[in-house]
Amino acid sequence: MGSLDHLTWSIVALLVVLLSRTNAEVINLRWVVAIDYTSGPSAYPQPIITINGGHPGPLINATTNDVVNVNVFNNLDEPLLFTWNGIQQRLNSWQDGVSGTNCAIQPNTNWTYSFVVKDQIGTHTYFPSINYHKLAGGFGPIRVNNRIVINVPFAKPEAEFDLLIGDWFFTDYKVIRSRLGASTEVPDIILINGKAPYGYSALKPYESVEVTKGKTYRFRVSNVGTTLSFNFRIQNHKMVVVETEGSYTNQITLDSLDVHVGQSYSVLVTADQEDADYYIVATPKLLNTTDDSPLVAKGVLHYTESGSPVSGSLPTGPDPWDIDFSVNQARSVRWNMTAGAARPNRQGSFNVTNVTLSETIILHGSHANISGSFRYTVNNVSYFTPNTPLKLADYYVNGSGVYQLGEFPTQSVKEDADYGVSVVSAIHKGWHEIIFQNDALMSMDSWHLDGFGFYVVGFGEGEWTVGSRDTYNLYDPVVRSTVQVYPGGWTAVYVFLDNPGMWNLRSQHLKRWYLGQELYVRVHDDDPNPAKENPPPENLLKCGMFGEPIAPGGAPEPQPGW
Template identity: 85%
Template sequence: MQLTMARSLDHSIWSIVALLMVLLATTNAEVIDLRWDVKFDNTFRPSSFAQPVITINDEFPGPLINATTNDIVRVNVFNHLDEPLLFTWNGIQQRLNSWQDGVSGTNCAIKPNMNWTYAFVVKDQIGTFTYFPSTNYQKLAGGFGPIRVNNRIVINVPFAKPEAEFDLLIGDWFFADYKVIRSRLAASTEVPDMMLINGKAPYGYSGSKRYESVTVTKGKTYRFRVSNVGTTLSFNFRIQNHKMVVVETEGSYTNQTTLDSLDVHVGQSYSLLVTADQDDADYYIVATPKLLNTTGDSPLVAKGVLHYTKSGSSVTGSIPIGPNPWDIEFSVNQARSIRWNMTTGAARPNPQGTFNVSNVTLSQTIILHGSQTNIRGTYRYAVNNISYLTPDTPLKLADYYVNGSGVYRLGEFPTQSVKEAATYGVSVVNAMHKGWHEIIFQNDLVLMESWHLDGYGFYVVGFDDGEWTPGSRNTYNLYDPVVRSTVQVYPGGWTAVYVFLDNPGMWNLRSQHLKRWYLGEELYVRVHDDDPNPAKENPPPENLLLCGEILTPYGLNRDGDDNDGGSMTAMVVVHEHITPYC
């Protein structure tokens, strides 16, 4: 049965425009308008195999989104693929505006040969992030790219301005067509075939293949923004003969820790300062997979080149030796050493440590077990033994227009215990608005895991092996836990985070490992405030795409006549209006 929308927008276009002008005038924000043409391209061929690569404006990886905190970003996406498309903005919080989240629970997909404009404010954020296609297993074919959110000029950065900045998007890659892999996931145990740096094969892989090379000048310091854009493997990153200083991760300035190498898990991003303080020569840039045995000539070892301007020779010899890929203790100890810089500002002038989580009152504890399961003969992944099935109607639309009726039910997802038998379900947790929540991620698998919550940052308070118990809280770091949007969970272990749910919306909580996400390891967190004041949450955008059971607004068809059952899923609006509330 077709349902119709009953609500109307509370604010006129003119009031929205006025508020937008106020925001621009008071914050020196800019509007960044981008057009993206998304299509398949066989000419890039990262390996020697012909396969469809998803490009944006003929680029792979996609173009950089380079913004300053409080800027308004509008991305007009033209879908030239042969299937529906959505983009998600990994780590961008989209304050008050989950309508722009770009996942199946909040948006109807952009159909082939159609376009839609995302519009969001990078409100009170700085740091290193990424974007990628979120549905249909498309991330396996590319479509990902970097996002930088810079400090405003009036906010001090806790390190000297580097000579230049480099984005290094590193991740595993499969030779097979992503549609083929997608079709056989239930029976597949495939390991990735290669590790790429910025879409390029490892140095030495083939004389005909390009490799990534970064040029530096002796004596200068550079900022490397390193992101794991893969789907499966964590990696250890290092630069031959060079120290690295960790200064930022996913929107948080960290204590400046000097390292020889750094573990980066699926979906995570870091900023590293590297000083070109060696002899004029070429040096390896390397990323080796975790929990996997490889040799230096394996295509699963990503290799690029750090090239000094006066270098007279090519890089030769063995790659720099890193930590044992099976040494979990090394990884955990390093993760515990990455802490919040409590004395510096970030997007705002006040110190990051304004929130002291040692004194917060927890509203709820949510314990989540990620696991592999079998449901009636079908291979799946689950959270608390519920494997998520995506409904035809995005949860956000159902929540706003029909109070979720017929699409999902609150109270059915077990937040403290695991059901005895695995089942399918539409998992939604009803969370307290402006409440502090403790989330425990328990990894029942023998593989590394990564978890991400859209719209928020986690205060990462603890890691350990074994089963979490209330007594585990005695090991928490509540003084200066780093805040980030993606957190790793070690095999057979747990990770604990605190999160302050002050951003209303329907937010995706998921495994960043693509296969697990695609096969059901996800849920949604509903952060709701009954007050319709748009200062608390933006109303739906005027170019909202409709699908599933939400087909026509206000009981009217596109021509403004009485509702005749027509669909508005073909609606195309080039630009939308957003409410830039502070």
């Protein structure tokens, strides 16, 4: 199972033709996913999900239009899926790796993902998407580099570094999964590339990055956590923001940068200080900490000629409760309209100044008690995962018996909270306005849509109204795949749904996602003329109503089922 030999000769021939036209490559990867008890940041054993023995997982280093094949061997004791955060899977939601599109890879079996990083660049991540696995690791970095014929809007850096930063729990992920409820779980530590903060333990390594004085470096910074936003900074060094999740940005110089759950940025840092060592720091938002707290991530920027260790106080960041600072910074991150990206066309060739909206969708992220269970909801509907993935049901039986179009409220909130298989029917090649409303008054949220990038047009406080559109930036809104929503506020995005398929729209906060804050967007057109989604892969896994049993990932009903 999982062999690439299952591809038909016709598909192979098509790939050869496409590769010859684009000078793209085929990248073949073999991942063995297993549990290790010794690679965590704590001195005490903890189950860590490793890939080929490493945590975090290996870098996927691709170039625009490359074909990526990842043969995943599941050596865990429960089903597994990976999703590719920010990789748009053009015409191919079959490879998206979430519960609504794929049957899980069962224990002691393997399966091969195969996708093209079509017309993409940028900084992205991957992670396991079911069974609360992300809490235990399994995540890693993705780089999609420009083709050599595309000009990059900054000089080539001396080197690039991936910094995967995120909150972490010491408790076994299965234990946390089994006891999820209304109480707030505060993480135990924030890690950089799976490593504990500098000074935390003499027995555990910290992250150190080596630079040479006078050289400029690209840092790809990603929030791979499950709960906390953080503010990132480097002692005595400025950062120039140049890219986020596949979009080149106007180059702004910052002392510190807010990165929310699921987001990625590229910043340029010039080693322009005296030869020494300097702190790399990430501090949580909406949480009070002290410099010696394990919830303050600390690494080291080490100059090659340094003769002294890090010293002095940690670089000062913004007040973690200062929402205005964060909102104003978010509004300053704008699309570079003159840069090319995956294609020679300037990014500014594609804008939303005069688009005609096909539909407005308003989504309230909240929580509720449903039949005695604490759940998260979207418009008072908590997603309940069926045994048959929506994508299979959609393709083979037009969704019959699995989901029903038209039942999910897209502009209102149901009076009584309930479970539902939430699917929105969207207009293929239509411009959609999506309003994300965060009903929580003391916590952040992040939303992500697989298969697409958002044009982030606005942020605001309180309840969104039609009049809120007067505050939108329609000239140069940045395009990204994950967007934050501030406490008690709203975020507005535009999205052009030109990628047919069944696509997951979710909270990136793991607990919210696992307990029901998600839905699926069905992008379909019966007209045979537009480009259609790829047919099912030859190695398609089947489950649920299609004959092969699926092993649910949650506790007894009513639970998420993944």
